[in-house]
Amino acid sequence: MAFSSSLLISQVLFFFLVSLSSWTSATSTIQQTFFRCLSTNSMNSVPLSSYYTPYNVSSFTSVLNSTATNFRYLLPTVPKPVIIFTPLSEAHVQATVLCSRQFGLALRVRSGGHDYEAVSYVSQIESPFIVLDLAHLRAIQVDIPRGTAWAQAGATVGEVYYRIAEKSKVHGFPMGVWTSLGIGGHITGGAYGSMMRKFGLGADNVLDVRMVGSKGKILDRKAMGEDLFWALRGGGGGSFGIILAWKLKLVNVPETVTVFTVTKSLEQGATKLLYKWQQVAPKLDDRLFLRVIIQASSANLTANRTVATSYNALFLGDPNTLLGIMGKRVPKLGLTLADCIKMSWIRSVLYMAGYPNNTTREVLLQGKSLFRTYYKAKSDFVRTPIPEKGLLGLQKIYFEEEIPFMIWTPYGGAMARVPESATPFPHRHGTLFKIQYLVSWQDGTKNMARHMSWIRKLYDYMGPYVSKNPREAYVNYRDLDLGMNKKGVNSLTEASSWGLKYYKSNFYRLVQVKAKVDPDNFFRHEQSIPPLPVKRGSKGVLMG
Ligand SMILES: Cc1cc2nc3c(=O)[nH]c(=O)nc-3n(C[C@H](O)[C@H](O)[C@H](O)COP(=O)(O)OP(=O)(O)OC[C@H]3O[C@@H](n4cnc5c(N)ncnc54)[C@H](O)[C@@H]3O)c2cc1C
Ligand SMILES: *[C@@H]1O[C@H](CO)[C@@H](O)[C@H](O)[C@H]1NC(C)=O
Ligand SMILES: *[C@@H]1O[C@H](CO)[C@@H](O)[C@H](O)[C@H]1NC(C)=O
Ligand SMILES: *[C@@H]1O[C@H](CO)[C@@H](O)[C@H](O)[C@H]1NC(C)=O
Ligand SMILES: *[C@@H]1O[C@H](CO)[C@@H](O)[C@H](O)[C@H]1NC(C)=O
Ligand SMILES: *[C@@H]1O[C@H](CO)[C@@H](O)[C@H](O)[C@H]1NC(C)=O
Ligand SMILES: *[C@@H]1O[C@H](CO)[C@@H](O)[C@H](O)[C@H]1NC(C)=O
Numbered sequence: 001m002a003f004s005s006s007l008l009i010s011q012v013l014f015f016f017l018v019s020l021s022s023w024t025s026a027t028s029t030i031q032q033t034f035f036r037c038l039s040t041n042s043m044n045s046v047p048l049s050s051y052y053t054p055y056n057v058s059s060f061t062s063v064l065n066s067t068a069t070n071f072r073y074l075l076p077t078v079p080k081p082v083i084i085f086t087p088l089s090e091a092h093v094q095a096t097v098l099c100s101r102q103f104g105l106a107l108r109v110r111s112g113g114h115d116y117e118a119v120s121y122v123s124q125i126e127s128p129f130i131v132l133d134l135a136h137l138r139a140i141q142v143d144i145p146r147g148t149a150w151a152q153a154g155a156t157v158g159e160v161y162y163r164i165a166e167k168s169k170v171h172g173f174p175m176g177v178w179t180s181l182g183i184g185g186h187i188t189g190g191a192y193g194s195m196m197r198k199f200g201l202g203a204d205n206v207l208d209v210r211m212v213g214s215k216g217k218i219l220d221r222k223a224m225g226e227d228l229f230w231a232l233r234g235g236g237g238g239s240f241g242i243i244l245a246w247k248l249k250l251v252n253v254p255e256t257v258t259v260f261t262v263t264k265s266l267e268q269g270a271t272k273l274l275y276k277w278q279q280v281a282p283k284l285d286d287r288l289f290l291r292v293i294i295q296a297s298s299a300n301l302t303a304n305r306t307v308a309t310s311y312n313a314l315f316l317g318d319p320n321t322l323l324g325i326m327g328k329r330v331p332k333l334g335l336t337l338a339d340c341i342k343m344s345w346i347r348s349v350l351y352m353a354g355y356p357n358n359t360t361r362e363v364l365l366q367g368k369s370l371f372r373t374y375y376k377a378k379s380d381f382v383r384t385p386i387p388e389k390g391l392l393g394l395q396k397i398y399f400e401e402e403i404p405f406m407i408w409t410p411y412g413g414a415m416a417r418v419p420e421s422a423t424p425f426p427h428r429h430g431t432l433f434k435i436q437y438l439v440s441w442q443d444g445t446k447n448m449a450r451h452m453s454w455i456r457k458l459y460d461y462m463g464p465y466v467s468k469n470p471r472e473a474y475v476n477y478r479d480l481d482l483g484m485n486k487k488g489v490n491s492l493t494e495a496s497s498w499g500l501k502y503y504k505s506n507f508y509r510l511v512q513v514k515a516k517v518d519p520d521n522f523f524r525h526e527q528s529i530p531p532l533p534v535k536r537g538s539k540g541v542l543m544g
Helices: 002-019 030-041 057-066 090-103 157-167 183-189 226-232 270-283 319-329 345-352 361-365 388-398 448-465 492-503 506-517
Strands: 083-085 106-110 129-133 140-143 148-152 206-212 218-220 242-249 257-265 288-296 307-315 341-343 374-382 404-410 433-441
Touching (some): 057 129, 090 106, 090 129, 090 242, 157 183, 226 506, 257 319, 270 388, 270 433, 307 319, 307 345, 433 448, 492 506
Parallel strands (some): 106 129
Antiparallel strands (some): 206 218, 288 307, 288 404, 404 433
């Protein structure tokens, strides 16, 4: 044993010394031993070209940066991984789990890189850590006769939409509006989009899954059982295993749909209309998704600014039917036939994601995010309409920030018909709409503290108007202000501070599932689900 392993080490060292000129040290580094472990544990060979270390700064930085959307987490002061591995096969993912375990290395998993707090590529609580980036696992197979699709975790929602539309004009899938999201992270947190009022969340339309569990085994729905399968559809990423692929149930869409965007400024009665929208939008025909995007008219604080509210909609039907509904339910918006644009569902995907109307659909295959900057975001759910007085105070705070941004997303319809405990995503019946608050800036750390305190002030201001006990939040809009697992400790009390906001009482069931499938907490990050604390000698009692 001793002989063969030292032989192996010298072979590996030789291999490294000839293949990586920058690694001149004769003692093996963690990067070298980990690579050797991956190679030994993989059925398929591990090419060096998919293995990145800080020894090669340029390729390491570019792969780390490649899908990171929040530049706050690329700053030099932010902890960096010691290895980034981009697996080419499922076996590579399994080997990564086995080797991370063996070396006691903390593991982060990235699919599309849109995590608001970058827990998929930054660990603030443990060092060293490695990043497993699934960017190369993005195959998609669409089966129109069966109405299903298998898509690997590294695929973006835009790629999935594209591959469906390539085969059928009347099929689609209800998940994110933003097309560069990775389905690996996105669907684990729920996944809402323009068809949510008709068909629910992406997570509501998942039929099966392939996942690598904490012991390195590949599990599908049948092998994992219904409890774990439940937890994966809304319980948040990075807690239960590494999703390899989802099996999706396609939905039927009309051959043409209708979209519009109508903008009203304060001077045009935006406040009264917004007050009315809160009562009407969640009760509209399920086929109509009418959201509001709220921005300042200019980023210049000293200019004469106004607040612009853009009513941005997808209707799964024709313009005349839409005009009928709008005329009856929201006449004050003054929608006209000229505002309505008829198009295929796949074009509406591009429209809702904000691409110019001359963009070809192939842009969806590039998987590039249009939004990459410094930002901080938060979320709320609203259960009773915010009075006009509340809206006026909100406008005042808006004028204190250069680039304030909110999206108000209406619920109701299919969202309200799914029971609160059917999936871990609990924001269902009784929710009128969700608010996303976002502040972004380009000048790095210069005014960062001011921007961060502005959004926290806005959030405090909104407290009285939004859901309470708990004040709900969307796990896919991860917000570390809500609390964090601290290094080494995973206390239920600590985790409840954000867990109850994201999952309400489903949190306790998630904790139980976690204790069963990953009792030693291998899959962990700042806001992962903690395993239930086990009393020494007992079989596991829920404490705290
Ligand atoms: C610009 C922008 C627009 C957005 N628009 C929408 C929208 O329209 N609808 C919506 O619902 N949400 C939206 N979001 C939020 C989005 O759903 C989440 O950020 C989601 O987690 C992104 O998934 P990802 O794979 O791209 O991110 P990642 O950063 O790769 O991962 C997010 C989380 O999931 C974990 N994870 C990643 N891959 C896996 C895997 N294979 N297995 C297990 N865990 C994994 C990570 O560890 C991390 O915890 C938006 C976000 C941004 C930045
Ligand atoms: C570093 O990475 C770049 C880009 O991938 C590659 O061209 C170069 O050969 C690498 N350098 C070394 C020393 O491995
Ligand atoms: C990340 O990469 C993009 C694209 O190459 C570049 O524009 C940006 O400056 C990089 N950001 C950071 C913070 O390194
Ligand atoms: C901002 O607006 C003020 C008042 O209109 C103007 O004087 C100033 O030049 C503007 N600043 C910038 C950077 O545009
Ligand atoms: C500010 O703009 C509004 C309309 O955008 C206008 O009615 C108002 O007179 C302007 N005020 C000043 C001081 O320019
Ligand atoms: C595309 O957008 C441009 C500019 O916004 C507009 O003038 C044009 O009418 C649009 N074309 C179509 C087909 O909608
Ligand atoms: C779309 O139109 C704009 C200007 O109207 C142009 O700059 C851009 O190159 C066009 N894009 C494509 C993909 O044709």
